Amino acid sequence: HADNAIGRFQMNDAPATNEADTKVRAKLSLTEALHRKHARAMPAPDAKGRPGNCQMCHPAHSDRGLFDRFPAxxxxxxxxxxxxxxxxxxxxxxxxxxxxxxxxxELHAGSHLNAIGQWYRDTVWSEDGKDRGLYCTHCHNPLSNALYQADRLTDAATGGGAGLRSKTIPELAAALTGGNVQQLIDRYLDPKVVDGTDHNAATWDHGNGPPLGYQRGDGTVVAKAEPGATPIAYGDLSGSKDFWFSPGLPHCADCHAPPFVESMGGEFFPMDQPAKYSLMRFSHGHAQITCQGCHQSAHGLFPVNPLGNDAASPQQAAQYNADGSTGPVGCGACHRTTAAGVPLVARNLIYGGSPIGDDYDRAVAWAHADR
Known part of the structure; x- marks a missing residue:
């Protein structure tokens, strides 16, 4: 799945010397080759122009053996x-x-969106008057890569040093497309299939990958510069490049405002990097509880559709929530709470200038900031 990414990125060992290393490497990683080929040869767009082959290849999560509304x-x-x-x-x-x-x-707290998230909510979320939410290409797109590359984080929880994430849509256009907002939409925010042009190619065209870190003379790689070490890119070490690591994947921080963002990267280098946001699956908040501990994992985040083909996931959250809601997992799963659902032990805490005892949304914000 990750093109042997883990095996190639052993940080405390010199790169493996084996028969495979004597062979000529493919010009593209398996991930890049498959996605670029299909994006160009058979994007299979819907009536809106969004490529259908995403869910045609990654379609089914059915623990009931049903294939209703199967995408292909x-x-x-x-x-x-x-x-x-x-x-x-x-x-x-x-x-x-x-x-x-x-x-x-099911949700008892707000969305806390930045300008990008607000654009998606206002523009594509309820397109044609029907609540459909987001599609694959609204997260997996060149914008996500551009936001990551611009980060020089000093504080992940507050967003200090996040280069583009707090910008308005016109400001993003000024930084990425010379001020052309429509080009920002077509190329970055909502890429679609256009006859004669592959507007999805940039998503899968990472060249040799972004900078990873610095390689010592003995072959080991470190995150920060040191004497004698030379800069090295992800693609120099692994055929997977950055596609399965933090530089190549979307982040909560792409659309959500702090503190509803990932942890500071570097703790799980090279999966993530210093001064950059880590991935959600490596991040944590209050009491070091992982994001997935309350929200479940990406692509199946709580609350999962109770009427879909996945009957198990909604039950996972409901068994912990006293009100039977299907997620996210609330404070009451671990704490005795006030009538508002705020832990009694924290009811007098001040966050954002006000006590959290009667304000569940504020309590949730505090829990995300408590790192």
């Missing part, structure tokens, strides 16, 4: 070519919090 036909075509990809049921679409119209009744 028996002939391998996009079932939603005349409709909207987001109407399918898959591993992400129609299942995850961000693609689940039933989430509103």
């Amino acid at each position: 036909t028996r002939d391998g075509a996009n079932r939603y070519a005349e409709g909207d990809n987001r109407d399918g049921l898959g591993s992400y679409t129609g299942r995850d919090l961000h693609s689940n119209p039933y989430r509103a009744t």
Whole structure:
């Protein structure tokens, strides 16, 4: 899955010397080759122009043996070519919090969006008057890479040093497309399939990958510069480049405002990097509880659609929440709480200038900032 990324990135050992290293390496990583080829040869767009082959290849999460609204036909075509990809049921679409119209009744806290998140909410979330949420290409796109590259974080929880994440849409356009907002939308925010042009190629065209760190003379790699060490890119060490690491994947911080963001990177180098946001699966908040401990994992974030093909995930959260809601897991799973759902032990804490005891949304914000 990760093109042997882990094996190639052993930090305390010299790069492996084996028969495989004597062979000519492929010009592209397996991930890059597959996605670029399909993005160019068979993007299978829906009526909105968004590529359908994302969920046609990564489609099904069905623990009930059902394939209702399966994204591909028996002939391998996009079932939603005349409709909207987001109407399918898959591993992400129609299942995850961000693609689940039933989430509103389950959530007890706000979304806390930055300007990018607000643009998605106002522009694509309820397109044509139907609550469909986000599609794959709204997270996996060149914008996510650009935001990561601009970060010079000094404080992850407050967003200190986040280069572009707090910018307005016009400010992002000024930084990335010479001020052309429509080009920002077409190329970065909502890339689509255009006849004669592959507007998704940039997503999978990472060259040799971004800077990773510094390689010592003995072959080991460190995150920070030191005497005698030379800069090295992800692609220099692994055929996977950066596709399965923090530089190549989306982040909560792309759309959400601090403190609803990942931890500071570097703790799990080279999976993540210093002065950059880590990945959600390596991040934590209050009491060192992992993000996944309360929110579940990406593509199946709570609350999962209770009417989809995944019956197990909604039950996972409901068994911990006293009100039977399907997530995220609330404070009451671990604490005795006030009527507002705030832990009694923390009811007098001040966050943002006000006590959190009667304000569940404020308490949730404090829990994300408590690192």
